[in-house]
Amino acid sequence: MGNVLSILFCLSLFYVCITSRVKGFVTVLRIQGILLSIIIVIPFIYHFSVFGIILPVTILLVKVYLIPKYINKIILDLDIKRMIEPTIQQFSFLLLVIVTMTVIFIVTHILSQSTELNVIPFASGFSAIIIGIYIIMFRKKLIVHVAGFLILENGIFLFGTSVASELPVMIEMGMLLDVFVVVFLMGIAINNISTTLSGFDVTALGRLKD
Amino acid sequence: MGIEIIQGIISIIIIIGLAPLFAGFINKLKAILTGRIGAPVLLPYYELQKLFKKETIVATDSSFISRFSPLLNFIIMLIASAMLPIGFWKPLISFNGDIILFAYMLGLARFFQILAAMDIGSSFEGMGAAREATFALFAEPIFFFTLGSVAFISGQTSMYEIYHSIRLDNVSYIVFIIICSISAFLLAVTECSRMPIDDPNTHLELTMIHEVMILDNSGLDLYLYQYSGYIKLFIYGILEISFFYPFSAHSYLVGLIIFIFGAIILTFTLAIVETITSRFKMKNIPQYLLFATAIGILNLLIYTFTK
Numbered sequence: 156m157g158n159v160l161s162i163l164f165c166l167s168l169f170y171v172c173i174t175s176r177v178k179g180f181v182t183v184l185r186i187q188g189i190l191l192s193i194i195i196v197i198p199f200i201y202h203f204s205v206f207g208i209i210l211p212v213t214i215l216l217v218k219v220y221l222i223p224k225y226i227n228k229i230i231l232d233l234d235i236k237r238m239i240e241p242t243i244q245q246f247s248f249l250l251l252v253i254v255t256m257t258v259i260f261i262v263t264h265i266l267s268q269s270t271e272l273n274v275i276p277f278a279s280g281f282s283a284i285i286i287g288i289y290i291i292m293f294r295k296k297l298i299v300h301v302a303g304f305l306i307l308e309n310g311i312f313l314f315g316t317s318v319a320s321e322l323p324v325m326i327e328m329g330m331l332l333d334v335f336v337v338v339f340l341m342g343i344a345i346n347n348i349s350t351t352l353s354g355f356d357v358t359a360l361g362r363l364k365d
Numbered sequence: 366m367g368i369e370i371i372q373g374i375i376s377i378i379i380i381i382g383l384a385p386l387f388a389g390f391i392n393k394l395k396a397i398l399t400g401r402i403g404a405p406v407l408l409p410y411y412e413l414q415k416l417f418k419k420e421t422i423v424a425t426d427s428s429f430i431s432r433f434s435p436l437l438n439f440i441i442m443l444i445a446s447a448m449l450p451i452g453f454w455k456p457l458i459s460f461n462g463d464i465i466l467f468a469y470m471l472g473l474a475r476f477f478q479i480l481a482a483m484d485i486g487s488s489f490e491g492m493g494a495a496r497e498a499t500f501a502l503f504a505e506p507i508f509f510f511t512l513g514s515v516a517f518i519s520g521q522t523s524m525y526e527i528y529h530s531i532r533l534d535n536v537s538y539i540v541f542i543i544i545c546s547i548s549a550f551l552l553a554v555t556e557c558s559r560m561p562i563d564d565p566n567t568h569l570e571l572t573m574i575h576e577v578m579i580l581d582n583s584g585l586d587l588y589l590y591q592y593s594g595y596i597k598l599f600i601y602g603i604l605e606i607s608f609f610y611p612f613s614a615h616s617y618l619v620g621l622i623i624f625i626f627g628a629i630i631l632t633f634t635l636a637i638v639e640t641i642t643s644r645f646k647m648k649n650i651p652q653y654l655l656f657a658t659a660i661g662i663l664n665l666l667i668y669t670f671t672k
Contacts, residue, residue: 159540246652264670
């Protein structure tokens with residue numbers, strides 16, 4: 156079952172590569188949050204524990220409800236344009252992602268021969284980390300960078316679940332780096348960056364000189 | 366042996382006979398969903414009948430290619446329809462490796478249609494031909510990666526055997542079938558020039574891909590082109606429906622029932638998709654096609670490295 160959800164996670168990664176709207180990113184973040192919380196709940200179906208339920212519920216609340224809602228609010232408040240402004244074409248981006256994913260699957264296969272790990276969740280998580288970095292590299296808007304960071308972090312989460320089936324609860328809670336992202340978003344919102352930099356365009360930072 | 370040949374012939378007759386009905390049914394549903402009464406379901410038959418009676422006029426500058434391209438298209442579609450299983454009936458043409466013959470039969474039909482469009486000498490049709498060639502380039506990998514991944518897993522290379530060998534042992538196989546059917550749906554939409562890729566209803570020069578290539582044909586030529594278009598749509602529909610045969614546990618009768626239900630569900634899906642989506646921008650189409658290819662590649666990767 157975890158494998159099936161990881162495959163769906165990979166499909167959401169492909170979709171994030173071709174979408175050209177900021178709203179698309181928000182939808183994908185919601186879907187990934189739901190998938191991750193189901194993946195974590197599955198082991199607790201057989202032996203129920205209260206601590207086991209806290210984490211999925213928190214993820215559902217933070218990743219599926221709070222953060223996407225906040226991003227949507229910022230998009231509305233700061234009047235951000237709906238298109239994502241890529242620096243390379245989506246087609247080349249998707250090609251790059253396919254090649255990366257192939258390499259990752261091969262590497263994971265080699266790794267799985269020497270250590271014990273679930274190939275599909277491991278490779279999906281790894282791909283999400285790399286694709287998150289790609290999104291930060293190849294997109295101009297700051298709000299999309301935040302989405303890229305969240306995807307990267309979802310990847311770390313999936314990666315963690317594939318390596319060990321049960322981590323101590325406190326460490327798992329530590330993975331909720333999302334709370335850190337809210338600081339980013341608040342920074343964007345409070346400083347009202349769209350007015351000072353006239354848009355969330357990071358290329359403007361390239362013009363800074365000392 | 367004898368009964369298999371009869372079943373194969375019946376399959377071809379079903380495909381040829383019901384193909385216009387399938388198209389008519391989609392158009393009717395689409396009209397109902399957009400709040401219109403719509404043309405009768407049998408309209409494609411009436412149109413074909415009308416075209417059959419009309420005089421064929423051929424452009425004066427055109428060569429022999431424009432003359433035989435419509436007939437070739439139609440014959441190729443007949444051969445391709447003889448390779449598809451209907452409800453677990455063994456198709457008439459079935460041998461190891463016919464999956465490649467099937468793909469290139471359709472490729473040959475497209476090639477001659479493009480040549481015929483360029484042969485007439487109108488720049489307008491040349492543009493349509495160029496578009497058709499471009500999108501076909503991106504659509505072909507979808508076919509090979511989707512059906513190819515199933516072939517790779519089952520270890521078979523004949524279409525009948527491939528569809529026959531799908532087993533529903535574990536839950537990941539079901540997900541795999543559903544994912545494959547998504548990319549097969551995208552392939553069908555592209556190859557048959559349906560809504561998100563191409564609009565079959567418009568006759569504007571900027572939006573057309575497929576329709577523009579047959580603008581200068583009339584009478585019997587147009588009849589053959591139209592009919593092969595309907596058959597092509599039905600063929601891709603069957604390609605899609607066949608993914609769901611394993612649910613019938615290999616019984617012929619239940620297979621047929623699944624075929625009928627699948628066809629009805631597919632018409633609904635096509636009509637709903639065509640109602641709720643608008644056409645993609647021309648420059649965005651390749652990335653959506655690559656998305657479908659990526660699904661196939663993902664399938665292949667997963668089954669290669671988890672065995």
